[in-house]
Amino acid sequence: METPAKIEGTAAPGRNNRAFEFLRDIPKQLLIAGKWAPAQAGGTFHTINPATEEVLTTVAEGDARDVDAAVKAAREAFENGPWSHITPHQRAKYLLKIAELVQKHADELAHVITLDNGKPISEARNEVARTAEVFIYYAGWTTKICGETNPSDPSLFNYTLREPLGVCGQIIPWNGPLSMVAWKVAPALACGNTVVLKPAEQTPLPALAFGKLTLEAGLPAGVVNIITGFGPTAGAAIARHRDIDKVAFTGSTSVGREILQAAASNLKRVSLELGGKSxxxxxxxxxxxxxxxxxxxxxxxxxxxxxxxxxxxxxxxxxxxxxxxxxxxxxxxxxxxxxxxxxxxxxxxxxxxxxxxxxxxxxxxxxxxxxxxxxxxxxxxxxxxxxxxxxxxxxxxxxxxxxxxxxxxxxxxxxxxxxxxxxxxxxxxxxxxxxxxxxxxxxxxxxxxxxxxxxxxxxxxxxxxxPISPFGGYKQSGFGRELGKDSIELYTQPKSVFIKFQK
CATH class of the missing domain: 3.40.309.10 (Aldehyde Dehydrogenase; Chain A, domain 2)
Known part of the structure; x- marks a missing residue:
């Protein structure tokens, strides 16, 4: 793994050295079942500071085996772990705690975004603020995901439940490396799902920093798993994995087509936010x-x-x-x-x-x-x-x-x-x-x-x-809407229940 010297060498007088210490302390491994682990194949790759072309650090290169381990952890947390038994109020507390930690480390996270992505620090600070807003918004949704009581035959009681989908694979781009985490993870957790997240290989550090904060927030093991790696390996493994119930992707239209084809392996739900020429x-x-x-x-x-x-x-x-x-x-x-x-x-x-x-x-x-x-x-x-x-x-x-x-x-x-x-x-x-x-x-x-x-x-x-208003595209800009109540539709499914009255 890359030594901290590379990161420390980026700091300079007048800059926020605490932020560089935060960057140095971010685990550079995979987050699976609540623990940091190297890639099973031992692979690593560099992440580059685009302003200097210097290596920031080295992170684990996950592949299909690591995705499989993460999916198993997410499935266990969804089916048998504490996540499947907690109340909506408890889920809200977790989301609010994550938002609180994002706000607490706002300056450090902004520096991580800028170093890994290259956007001006002012824009990175805005991204961090928006990230917290999204978690706060979806914390409010956990107690408002409701079914309905339907009119029916007098001898029947018919109602619906709105339930989580299960394990959600989420593949995010590099242009909003922290805000895109929020757009995907916050509604999925609010609805009671578990997550396997793959950040873009160009900007893995903000997502890893987020993973560190989820552990600090006390999120149960396996609820959020993070696999750093490349699209053709880790990303493709998520898209085609037969035990993932839904995949959400933001990125290019060409890759979106590939994900849609791969997702047909088990007819998993798909939402795509793709290219534009606005x-x-x-x-x-x-x-x-x-x-x-x-x-x-x-x-x-x-x-x-x-x-x-x-x-x-x-x-x-x-x-x-x-x-x-x-x-x-x-x-x-x-x-x-x-x-x-x-x-x-x-x-x-x-x-x-x-x-x-x-x-x-x-x-x-x-x-x-x-x-x-x-x-x-x-x-x-x-x-x-x-x-x-x-x-x-x-x-x-x-x-x-x-x-x-x-x-x-x-x-x-x-x-x-x-x-x-x-x-x-x-x-x-x-x-x-x-x-x-x-x-x-x-x-x-x-x-x-x-x-x-x-x-x-x-x-x-x-x-x-x-966060209150849906975002998504027409035509080859994809389908499905993120943000707003529309994300609740993306991460839940209705169930009809009929009860026959007995004399």
């Missing part, structure tokens, strides 16, 4: 200052590594040039650099693979004839996976940069004539995760909210999420 529509009556600021946030937050990023910006012809100029100024003013520094507003991409992917699309955009108004190149840093925030103008809807998910800080500006043109172009995509409309015309806003084929529509804002 339209962000600016009408000529919009508040331009707010629209520019919101659009910049919508595409440049988290280095554009957001499934619902507003990467296709449609601007009405009358204001196209002015909007393009203003957005270019904002992009050029972004501070690209060390994500741990408070003044940094954009950090590196998460990995070398993602870095090369985005650079490739920058070349594609220029070859297709789009005009680079800002960026269009790698960052000036001598090391790290930095890409300059990029604005492409004169983009046509049939260009690859307007059709394929780049997952980087790349905005494509596309003109439109009127409402009909805007809707036709916006819906001309295989995706349907999110959309936004900027206008002062209330009738127009409400009409487009209905006409846009997307799971979330923002009006005069971008990227707002709340």
């Amino acid at each position: 339209p962000n529509i600016i009408f000529d009556d919009a508040n331009l200052e707010l629209a520019v600021a919101g659009s910049a946030m919508g595409i440049f937050r988290n280095q554009g590594q957001v499934c619902c990023a507003g990467s296709r910006i449609f601007i009405q012809q009358k204001i196209y040039d002015e909007f393009a100029e203003r957005l270019t100024q904002v992009a050029s003013g972004i501070t690209l650099g060390d994500p741990l520094q408070p003044g940094t507003t954009m950090g590196p991409l998460v990995s070398d693979e993602q870095y090369e992917r985005v650079l490739g699309y920058l070349n594609v955009g220029q070859q297709e004839g789009a005009c680079v108004r800002a960026g269009g190149e790698r960052g000036p840093q001598s090391r790290g996976y930095f890409v300059a925030p990029t604005v492409f103008a004169d983009v046509k809807s049939d260009m690859r940069i307007a059709r394929e998910e780049i997952f980087g800080p790349v905005a494509s500006l596309i003109p439109f004539r009127d409402e009909t043109d805007a809707v036709l172009q916006a819906n001309d995509t295989i995706y349907g995760l999110a959309a936004a409309v900027w206008t002062r015309n209330v009738n127009r806003a409400l009409a487009l909210a209905r006409r846009l084929r997307a799971g979330t529509v923002w009006i005069n804002c971008y990227g707002i999420l709340d």
Whole structure:
């Protein structure tokens, strides 16, 4: 296992050394049945600081055998362990305790996210806060998962129960390495399920830190199991495992298809939150200052590594040039650099693979004839996976940069004539995760909210999420809804009971 020297060497005067000690003390093994253990095959892999390209530490590389052990532990906890016998009130207390510990270690967790993922520390702190909010929200649901009493024949009493599914396999992405833990784990536990969680191999540390907190919270052994490893091995083993009752996945559409096929082995429940190419529509009556600021946030937050990023910006012809100029100024003013520094507003991409992917699309955009108004190149840093925030103008809807998910800080500006043109172009995509409309015309806003084929529509804002409101996609952006009461549907199943009265 990697020595702590690598981690300690990352600290510097003026930084939070307590956070680096917290990182150093995170177990780097697999969490199975309430205990930390090495991978059965003995494999390990490095996790890299994307800002420096240095090794942060080394973690266990789990595979199918470790997944099987985790599933057995989760099954035991669900069928025979204390988890199957505790009251909803007790489940709520566990979720609230986890939220309390997340809040207690908020700064340390934010540093872990930034070091492993590369997002600016301010964004990482927001992610930690949202993580706690989700656990608090679902703690409130444990006592409100109810069945119904149905009208029936007078000689019968008919009612329904809403019961947990069982063992849930959960595979999360690297762009929200702690918030995605909450989106998956909190509703599953609230409903009484047990979990086998696989974090992305690029960002395993926030999930391992979370695992440490679950033990501190006193969560019974086997309720949450964490397997670090790679998609084709550990992830595939979860998708096809015959004793997993449900699999939840957030990631690319291509991998989502593979998971759906593998899940057919035992017809397990599946929910998929996949890719996006979200339209962000600016009408000529919009508040331009707010629209520019919101659009910049919508595409440049988290280095554009957001499934619902507003990467296709449609601007009405009358204001196209002015909007393009203003957005270019904002992009050029972004501070690209060390994500741990408070003044940094954009950090590196998460990995070398993602870095090369985005650079490739920058070349594609220029070859297709789009005009680079800002960026269009790698960052000036001598090391790290930095890409300059990029604005492409004169983009046509049939260009690859307007059709394929780049997952980087790349905005494509596309003109439109009127409402009909805007809707036709916006819906001309295989995706349907999110959309936004900027206008002062209330009738127009409400009409487009209905006409846009997307799971979330923002009006005069971008990227707002709340644990109370469902999130998910249309078309090839997946199916199933996370957050809100809809997650309760994802992690429970109804049972009908008939009682015949005896004389």
